[in-house]
Amino acid sequence: xxxxxxxxxxxxxxxxxxxxxxxxxxxxxxxxxxxxxxxxxxxxxxxxxxxxxxxxxxxxxxxxxxxxxxxxxxxxxxxxxxxxxxxxxxxxxxxxxxxxxxxxxxxxxxxxxxxxxxxxxxxxxxxxxxxxxxxxxxxxxxxxxxxxxxxxxxxxxxxxxxxxxxxxxxxxxxxxxxxxxxxxxxxxxxxxxxxxxxxxxxxxxxxxxxxxxxxxxxxxxxxxxxxxxxxxxxxxxxxxxxxxxxxxxxxxxxxxxxxxxx
Numbered sequence: 001x002x003x004x005x006x007x008x009x010x011x012x013x014x015x016x017x018x019x020x021x022x023x024x025x026x027x028x029x030x031x032x033x034x035x036x037x038x039x040x041x042x043x044x045x046x047x048x049x050x051x052x053x054x055x056x057x058x059x060x061x062x063x064x065x066x067x068x069x070x071x072x073x074x075x076x077x078x079x080x081x082x083x084x085x086x087x088x089x090x091x092x093x094x095x096x097x098x099x100x101x102x103x104x105x106x107x108x109x110x111x112x113x114x115x116x117x118x119x120x121x122x123x124x125x126x127x128x129x130x131x132x133x134x135x136x137x138x139x140x141x142x143x144x145x146x147x148x149x150x151x152x153x154x155x156x157x158x159x160x161x162x163x164x165x166x167x168x169x170x171x172x173x174x175x176x177x178x179x180x181x182x183x184x185x186x187x188x189x190x191x192x193x194x195x196x197x198x199x200x201x202x203x204x205x206x207x208x209x210x211x212x213x214x215x216x217x218x219x220x221x222x223x224x225x226x227x228x229x230x231x232x233x234x235x236x237x238x239x240x241x242x243x244x245x246x247x248x249x250x251x252x253x254x255x256x257x258x259x260x261x262x
Contacts, residue, residue, distance in 0.1 A: 035176070035178060036079065036083075036095070037076075037094070037095075037098050037176035037177070037178060038176075039072055039075065039076040040076050040098055040101075040102055040176040041175045041176040042072070043063070043069060043072060043073060043076075043105075044172070044173065044174050044175055044176060045174050045175060046069070047059045047060075047062060047063050047069075048172055048173070048174040049261055050174075051261075053196075054171075054192070054196045054198075055167055055171065055196075055198070055259060056171035056172050056173065056174065056259070057259050057260060057261045058105065058108075058165070058172060058259055058260065058261065059260075059261040060105070060108050060109050060112045060113075060258075060260055060261075061112060061113070061260075061261075061262060062261075063105070063109050064109045064112050070106075070109065073102060073105070073106055073109075074106070076102060077099065077102050077103060077106065077132060080095070080099050080132070080133070080134040080135070081133045081134065081136070082135075082136060083095065083134065083135055084135065085134055085135035086135065088152050088153060089179070090179040090180075090182045090183070091179040092152075093149070093153050093155075093158075093161075093177070093179075093182060094176070094177040094178055094179050094182050096134075096144055096148055096149055097149065097158070097161040097162055097177050098176050098177050099132065099134055099144065100141060100144045100145065100149070100162045100163075101162060101163050101172060103130060103132050103141060104117070104130075104141065104162075104163060104164065104165055105165070105172075107126060107130050107141075108165050108258070113262075114258060115257065115258055116166065116256045116257060116258050117164060117165045117166060117256070117258065118256055126141070127140065127141040127142040127145070128140050128141075128142045144162075145158075145162060149161075149162070150216075150219060155186075156216075156219045156220050156230065157186040157187070157189070157190055158219075159212050159216060159219065160186060160189035160190045160192075160193055161177060161186060161189065163259075165258060165259055166254070166255065166256045166257065166258070166259060167198070167255045167256075167257045167258070167259050168198050168210060168211075168253070168254045168255040168256070169259065170189060170190075170192070170193040170199075170212075171189065171192060171193070172259070173185070173189065187234070190234045191234045191235075191236070193210075193234075194231055194234040194235055194239075195234070195235060195236050195239055198210055198255075199231070200231055200235070200239065200243070201253075202239070202242040202243065202246075203250060204246075205246075205250050206246055206248040206249060206250030206251075207228075207231075207243065207246070207247075207248065207249050207250055208250055208251050208252070208253055209227070209231070209249055209251075209252055209253075210252065210253065210254060211252040211253060211254035212254070213227045213230075213231075213249075213252065214252045224248075224249045227249065228243065228247045228249070231243060232244075
């Protein structure tokens, strides 16, 4: 073999086989760890059930009966203890919202059977007392909602992302919030709520809407007119036409009954 040809053969043997781009990407995806929120999705898909009235209900009794799944929930929540959560991107939003929902479910299970998250409270509820360690600090459910999610992200859709275990609350979804799909899924959640009687009920005298739009009117534009605009943004065509015939908020309503499957 001539020296030049021998050198070329040696180089070809030493070089690693170059995979096509698609093969390299597939290999990388297969070696990537599962989503941080995969364990929460596994629990939600198992215990969240959609009822005929459009309310997603949670089987708290079944979760309480499963020591293995309660351990999995504890492990998922414990994963937030040292997680960096100081950002204001979609990953941080998804993490805080998932944590809020997971801790709420754990609280309900610890008290179950109960009729409402507010059971045992003459005024208010447990939100200031239920705490968890996240990002190296102790925070309450109240902190997560009012000191982190609302002021940091300034997105009214936060109210469709967190669930307070009540029938009138926007649905607890059957899968965790994920950064890659967060924006689209928040819009889906908003539409699901607005187009359900829990969100808006049209009457001859005006609209009966969720008390969420009263308690947090500042997040929706700080006026009834702004709330109407928000509702119209997510209302289906038929509902939007009905709202347009009498765009006035008549009253607010909220049902604190537990969103239980029982």
